[in-house]
Amino acid sequence: RLASTTPITTPSMSSPGEVPRHPEEMIDNAELERGTLLGAGAFGTVHLARWRGTPMALKTARDDCPEFEKTLFLREMETMIRMRHPNVVQFLGYVDSPFAIALEFLPSGDLKAYWQKNRLSVAKKMGICVDVLRALAYMHNRKPKACIHRDVKPANIMMSRSGVAKLSDFGLARMTQFARKERSDHGGLQYVGAESPGAKDDGSNDNSKLSKEVGTKRYMAPEATAQVYTSAVDIFSAGATFYELFEQSNFEPPRPLWAIAPGSVRQLIGQMCAANAAERPTAIGLIDSFESLQNGRRTRQPSVQFDAAAQAKMSACCIVS
Numbered sequence: 001r002l003a004s005t006t007p008i009t010t011p012s013m014s015s016p017g018e019v020p021r022h023p024e025e026m027i028d029n030a031e032l033e034r035g036t037l038l039g040a041g042a043f044g045t046v047h048l049a050r051w052r053g054t055p056m057a058l059k060t061a062r063d064d065c066p067e068f069e070k071t072l073f074l075r076e077m078e079t080m081i082r083m084r085h086p087n088v089v090q091f092l093g094y095v096d097s098p099f100a101i102a103l104e105f106l107p108s109g110d111l112k113a114y115w116q117k118n119r120l121s122v123a124k125k126m127g128i129c130v131d132v133l134r135a136l137a138y139m140h141n142r143k144p145k146a147c148i149h150r151d152v153k154p155a156n157i158m159m160s161r162s163g164v165a166k167l168s169d170f171g172l173a174r175m176t177q178f179a180r181k182e183r184s185d186h187g188g189l190q191y192v193g194a195e196s197p198g199a200k201d202d203g204s205n206d207n208s209k210l211s212k213e214v215g216t217k218r219y220m221a222p223e224a225t226a227q228v229y230t231s232a233v234d235i236f237s238a239g240a241t242f243y244e245l246f247e248q249s250n251f252e253p254p255r256p257l258w259a260i261a262p263g264s265v266r267q268l269i270g271q272m273c274a275a276n277a278a279e280r281p282t283a284i285g286l287i288d289s290f291e292s293l294q295n296g297r298r299t300r301q302p303s304v305q306f307d308a309a310a311q312a313k314m315s316a317c318c319i320v321s
Helices: 067-082 111-117 122-140 232-247 263-272 283-294 308-313
Strands: 032-040 044-051 054-061 091-095 100-104 145-148 157-159 165-167 174-177 181-183 189-191
Touching (some): 054 067, 067 145, 111 157, 122 283, 232 283, 263 283
Antiparallel strands (some): 054 100, 157 165, 181 189
């Protein structure tokens, strides 16, 4: 049983008389049993809760939640409602008043806690990498709207009891509109979408400029402080995360020190953390490479995101909403 049934006291996301967003996803606050505190941060708290017999992680906004934090919570909810993948933490519903997001409860905690508590084989670490990359491949290639996470790091990767990795915390994520097909420099058709440049964000819906310093600095791609970037920022952040998973030490660009990871893994992570976004592999290509290593096969070179010429031509084709 849970420790208590203390009522949650946070602001409502709906104004009086306003029709609630996504009423089919709403959870009655009176039906929630709130228990142990799992974590706390600048924006709010996460408690273990139970709803109709189902354990869940309840992410609650602070009492004095300012407007920009309220926007992040709403954005996270709107994004997670659309995500359906076994390597993405499942959205279970939300409480409108007071506002909280109900998520799948994963008892093994985040990735860093998991590797600190468990002795992981190289093959297991590769499996975790594949899990994370599957989530990114799904997000980056959704249609018509793909998703860039923008804050991939060990604290935002949760582990199931059976050791499956799941991407979480979509407060900084952006949905990107797939655009059109156009002729490439080689004469063939190429689909302009989330794998191409132009995902822009100034914090508003038109996203005319990319927000700077988004995400956590140690895991940020070099271009994340610029005006335009793409889903390649997630590949860099995942590479920095994988470095820490294998090396058990902080990722320190531009030349991290290697001591533990096998040479083949170092090569892949080095490609993921390339300073030039156009030189980074796609999530789909990386899945094949890591699975080959995991199964003892020779790896093929994963495909890069896009070449420099295509990058310049497609710089305004992705629209973030």
